[in-house]
Amino acid sequence: MQALLTGKSALITGGTAGIGKAIACLYAAHGADVAIFGTNQTRAEEAVREIEAAKINPSQKVLYVLVDVSQSKEVERVIQELLTSWGKIDILVNNAGITRDNLLMKMSEEDWDLVLNVNLKSVYNTCRALTRPMMKARAGTIINISSVIGLTGNAGQVNYAASKSGMIGFTKSLAKELASRHVRANCIAPGYIETQMTEGLSTSVKEAVLSKIPLGHIGRPTDIAHAALFLGCDLSSYITGQVLAVDGGMVM
Numbered sequence: 001m002q003a004l005l006t007g008k009s010a011l012i013t014g015g016t017a018g019i020g021k022a023i024a025c026l027y028a029a030h031g032a033d034v035a036i037f038g039t040n041q042t043r044a045e046e047a048v049r050e051i052e053a054a055k056i057n058p059s060q061k062v063l064y065v066l067v068d069v070s071q072s073k074e075v076e077r078v079i080q081e082l083l084t085s086w087g088k089i090d091i092l093v094n095n096a097g098i099t100r101d102n103l104l105m106k107m108s109e110e111d112w113d114l115v116l117n118v119n120l121k122s123v124y125n126t127c128r129a130l131t132r133p134m135m136k137a138r139a140g141t142i143i144n145i146s147s148v149i150g151l152t153g154n155a156g157q158v159n160y161a162a163s164k165s166g167m168i169g170f171t172k173s174l175a176k177e178l179a180s181r182h183v184r185a186n187c188i189a190p191g192y193i194e195t196q197m198t199e200g201l202s203t204s205v206k207e208a209v210l211s212k213i214p215l216g217h218i219g220r221p222t223d224i225a226h227a228a229l230f231l232g233c234d235l236s237s238y239i240t241g242q243v244l245a246v247d248g249g250m251v252m
Helices: 018-029 041-054 072-086 109-137 158-181 203-210 221-232
Strands: 009-013 033-038 062-066 091-094 141-145 184-190 243-246
Touching: 009 018, 009 072, 009 109, 018 033, 018 041, 018 091, 018 221, 033 041, 033 072, 041 062, 072 109, 091 109, 091 221, 109 141, 109 158, 141 158, 141 221, 158 184, 184 221, 221 243
Parallel strands: 009 033, 009 091, 033 062, 091 141, 141 184, 184 243
Antiparallel strands: none
């Protein structure tokens, strides 16, 4: 297998489980140094063990930082420390995300603010901290993990849909700002993927979901990871400002 990310360094938020961990492991398997952000010490330690096991070179660096990505100053401080230590961050993957589902008439202001802060403000925080270094290096790629819900909407998820569609508009605008410095920004919009966020769905809900997927099965975190590998490596060097739906054909 050709290593597509040798010499690259990647930062992945929400990298301790599910999609984020799958991306981190695949990046390590393609030669990248990998840093993950998360909020759970136990999950982070387990993720690091899996990422370490995926490395193809003992010299590759792997680390985790427990950080609240919704907090601007905290994110700025940690990223600056990482830049000082590593010298550069070539790939940023914004994967941190939560849900607090409810109908709008029943949704608390706290649940609205929490989802927008974790899912969307975090993207502002990390991108703002890395924009200047990437522009100065005249290289870098940003991958924001949105959702098909950001494209279609979904009853009971106005906060989640707003955060994910906001991420798409953010990414397209940022791509236009950074393109002249050869920095790319793209979105991946996963469909229904086997993660902790979806495993609690009832059988009837899962059946309803499957009926909307032309390929006939729920996706896996590795499906998203392979898309993130493509957008993170030089094979996609002429792609920016795009939304890649990885959803089994749900949104056509």
